[in-house]
Amino acid sequence: MAQIASEALVQRLVDWEVDTVFGLPGDGINGIMEGLRRHQDEIRFVLVHHEEAAAFMATAHAKATGKIGVCLATSGPGGIHLLNGLYDAKLDHVPVLAITGMQETSLLGTGYQQEVALDKLYADVAEYDIMISNPVQIPAVTDLAIRTAYARRGVAHITVPNDIQVADAGADPWQHVAPASTPKTAAVYLAPPGLPSLEDLQRLADFLNDGDKIGILAGAGALHAREELVAVAETLGAPIVKTLPGKAAVPDDSPYTTGGIGLLGTKPSEELMDEIDTLLMVGTNFPYTKHLPQQVRCAQIEADPARAGARIPTELPVVGDAKETLRALLPLLKRRTENGFLAKYQHEMNTWREKMAALEDAGRDPIAPQYLMAALSKLAADDAILTCDSGTIATWAARHWTIRGERRFYLSGNLASMAPGLPYAIGVQQAFPDRQVIAFVGDGGFAMLMAEFLTAIQHQLPVKVVINNNNALGQILWEQMVLGYPEHGVRYPEPFADYAAFATANGALGAKVTKPGEVKSALTLALNHPGPALVDVNVNPAEPPMPGKVEYEQAKNFALAFLRGQPHQATIATTLMKDKIQQLRS
Ligand SMILES: Cc1ncc(C[n+]2csc(CCOP(=O)(O)OP(=O)(O)O)c2C)c(N)n1
Numbered sequence: 352m353a354q355i356a357s358e359a360l361v362q363r364l365v366d367w368e369v370d371t372v373f374g375l376p377g378d379g380i381n382g383i384m385e386g387l388r389r390h391q392d393e394i395r396f397v398l399v400h401h402e403e404a405a406a407f408m409a410t411a412h413a414k415a416t417g418k419i420g421v422c423l424a425t426s427g428p429g430g431i432h433l434l435n436g437l438y439d440a441k442l443d444h445v446p447v448l449a450i451t452g453m454q455e456t457s458l459l460g461t462g463y464q465q466e467v468a469l470d471k472l473y474a475d476v477a478e479y480d481i482m483i484s485n486p487v488q489i490p491a492v493t494d495l496a497i498r499t500a501y502a503r504r505g506v507a508h509i510t511v512p513n514d515i516q517v518a519d520a521g522a523d524p525w526q527h528v529a530p531a532s533t534p535k536t537a538a539v540y541l542a543p544p545g546l547p548s549l550e551d552l553q554r555l556a557d558f559l560n561d562g563d564k565i566g567i568l569a570g571a572g573a574l575h576a577r578e579e580l581v582a583v584a585e586t587l588g589a590p591i592v593k594t595l596p597g598k599a600a601v602p603d604d605s606p607y608t609t610g611g612i613g614l615l616g617t618k619p620s621e622e623l624m625d626e627i628d629t630l631l632m633v634g635t636n637f638p639y640t641k642h643l644p645q646q647v648r649c650a651q652i653e654a655d656p657a658r659a660g661a662r663i664p665t666e667l668p669v670v671g672d673a674k675e676t677l678r679a680l681l682p683l684l685k686r687r688t689e690n691g692f693l694a695k696y697q698h699e700m701n702t703w704r705e706k707m708a709a710l711e712d713a714g715r716d717p718i719a720p721q722y723l724m725a726a727l728s729k730l731a732a733d734d735a736i737l738t739c740d741s742g743t744i745a746t747w748a749a750r751h752w753t754i755r756g757e758r759r760f761y762l763s764g765n766l767a768s769m770a771p772g773l774p775y776a777i778g779v780q781q782a783f784p785d786r787q788v789i790a791f792v793g794d795g796g797f798a799m800l801m802a803e804f805l806t807a808i809q810h811q812l813p814v815k816v817v818i819n820n821n822n823a824l825g826q827i828l829w830e831q832m833v834l835g836y837p838e839h840g841v842r843y844p845e846p847f848a849d850y851a852a853f854a855t856a857n858g859a860l861g862a863k864v865t866k867p868g869e870v871k872s873a874l875t876l877a878l879n880h881p882g883p884a885l886v887d888v889n890v891n892p893a894e895p896p897m898p899g900k901v902e903y904e905q906a907k908n909f910a911l912a913f914l915r916g917q918p919h920q921a922t923i924a925t926t927l928m929k930d931k932i933q934q935l936r937s
C-alpha cells in the first residue's frame with residue numbers, strides 16, 4: 352500500500368514522541384483516521400464523546416507530562432467543539448496541537464455541507480494555524496506547528512482537506528515557481544536557556560538582600576522548583592504564597608507557606624501581602640491584581656519576557672526558568688538569622704489550619720463539602736493527582752485538599768471553565784496509568800461532559816470521580832449574593848440527580864452518598880476499586896465559600912441580598928452560624 356499524506360503527518364507525530372491522540376472522527380477527517388489506523392502500534396487513539404473533552408484531555412496531558420498534547424476533530428462542528436478546551440491550553444500556556452478536517456479542495460469556498468473556515472475561526476486561539484494545500488508541506492509544517500506550540504506555550508492548528516489526507520504522501524501536483532524547495536526540517540525543539548545573565552542574577556540577589564519583610568508568590572511556572580523555592584524561603588525568612596495553579600509548588604504542610612491567595616486563599620496570605628515591603632514573583636502571571644500589594648518593591652522571575660512586569664509595577668524582572676534561576680540565585684543570597692517575620696506567619700498559619708479543620712465537620716447533615724474534600728484528602732495516596740472544576744469545588748480543593756508527598760493538582764486556571772475536571776483526569780490517567788487520579792467536580796460541571804465517564808470505562812482508565820453535588824451552580828449563587836442581589840436561576844429543581852446510578856448501570860463502581868456517616872466508606876471503596884469509580888455526594892447547598900478575609904463591602908452586600916428577599920435565608924444563616932461557632936471552638 353502506498354503511503355498516504357495522512358501517514359506522513361502521523362509519522363511526524365511519532366517522531367515528536369506523541370503517543371496519544373484524543374478525538375472523535377467524522378467524514379472530514381477519515382483520511383487522518385486511516386493514517387492513525389495504519390500506525391496504531393505507535394499512537395493510541397482515545398475515542399471520546401465530545402470534542403471539547405478531547406481538547407481538555409490534550410491540555411491536561413500536556414500539563415502533567417510537559418510534552419505536547421494532541422487532539423483531533425472533524426471539519427465544521429467537530430472543530431468548533433474543540434475550541435473551549437483549546438482556549439484552556441492557550442490561557443494556561445501549555446503546548447497543544449489540534450488536527451482538524453476540512454472539505455476537499457475542489458469544494459472550498461462553495462458553501463458545501465459543514466464548511467466552516469476553521470483556520471480563520473482558530474486565528475485567535477492558535478499561535479500557529481495552517482490549512483494544508485499540498486501533501487509535500489506536511490513534514491515541515493508539522494515540525495513548525497509543534498515547535499511553535501512548545502516555544503510559545505500555546506496552541507498549534509493544522510487543518511487538512513480530506514482529498515489531501517488520502518493523496519499520495521509524495522504527491523506534488525503543481526509546478527514549482529518559487530526559488531526554493533520544500534524545507535527539510537527536523538522533529539526537534541530546543542528550549543531557550545533557562546538562566547538569566549550573571550548581572551541580572553546579582554541585581555536580583557542585591558535587591559532581595561536589601562529587602563526587610565519579603566514574600567514570595569509562586570505560580571504554575573514554579574511547580575518544578577519545589578526544592579529551590581523552599582531553600583530561598585528558608586534563606587530569606589520569606590513565606591511562600593501560592594496561586595491555585597501553583598498549589599503543588601510547595602506542600603501545604605510546609606512551614607514555609609501561607610497557602611493560597613485571592614478569594615479562595617488564606618487570611619495569612621492576605622495579611623502577608625499587606626505587610627511585606629518586598630515581593631518576589633516566581634513563575635506566575637496572577638491576574639487578580641486587587642489581591643497583590645500595590646506599594647511594594649517587586650522583583651519577578653518569569654520565563655516569558657512578554658509576561659514580565661505584566662501585573663504590578665515591577666522594579667526588577669528577570670527572564671529565566673524558575674528552577675534554574677532560583678538555584679543560581681541561592682548562593683548569592685544573605686542568610687537571615689532573625690526569623691521573627693516568618694515565625695509570625697507560621698503561627699498564623701497554624702491558627703488558619705485549625706480554623707479550616709474546624710469546618711471539616713463530620714457531624715453535619717446535610718454533608719459539609721469541606722468535610723467531603725478533607726476526607727478524600729486524608730484517604731488518597733501520597734502521590735495522588737487531583738483535578739478539579741471551576742465552582743465552589745475549587746475553593747474546597749484550595750483549602751481542604753492537602754498537597755503532601757508527590758501529590759499534584761490541576762485545574763483550568765485562567766479560563767476557569769466549567770467541566771474540565773473529568774476530562775483532565777482521563778488525560779492525566781492516560782499519561783500515568785499507575786497513579787491514583789481523582790476528579791473532584793461540581794454537579795453542574797460533571798453534567799456538562801458526563802459522557803466522558805463512559806470514555807474512562809471503555810478505555811479502562813481507573814479514574815475516580817467525586818461529585819460535590821449541591822444540585823446548583825453554587826459559585827454563582829454566592830456571587831449573586833455578594834453583589835447584593837438575591838439568587839436567581841442557579842438552583843436545579845429537585846430531585847438531586849443520581850450520577851452513581853449512571854456509573855453502575857455502565858459497569859463501573861458507583862456510590863450515592865446522602866449521609867455524613869457514609870462518606871469515608873464510600874470513598875475508601877472507590878479509591879480501592881481497580882477500575883473507574885464514581886462517588887456522588889449530596890452536600891449542603893447552603894455552605895458558602897467564604898473569602899479568607901471578609902471585606903466590609905462583601906458583608907454589607909450579603910446582608911442586602913437577605914433584605915431583598917434571598918430565598919432559603921434560614922438555612923444559609925444557620926450554616927453560617929454553625930461555621931462561626933465551629934471556628935470559635937477550635
Ligand atoms: C463553561 C462555563 N459556563 C459558565 C461558567 C460560570 N460558572 C463558574 S462556576 C459555575 C458553577 C459551577 O457549578 P458546579 O459545577 O455545580 O459547581 P459548584 O459551584 O456548585 O460547586 C458557573 C456557572 C463557567 N466558568 N464556565
Ligand SMILES: [Mg+2]
Pocket residue numbers: 742793794795819820821822823824825
Ligand atoms: Mg453544584
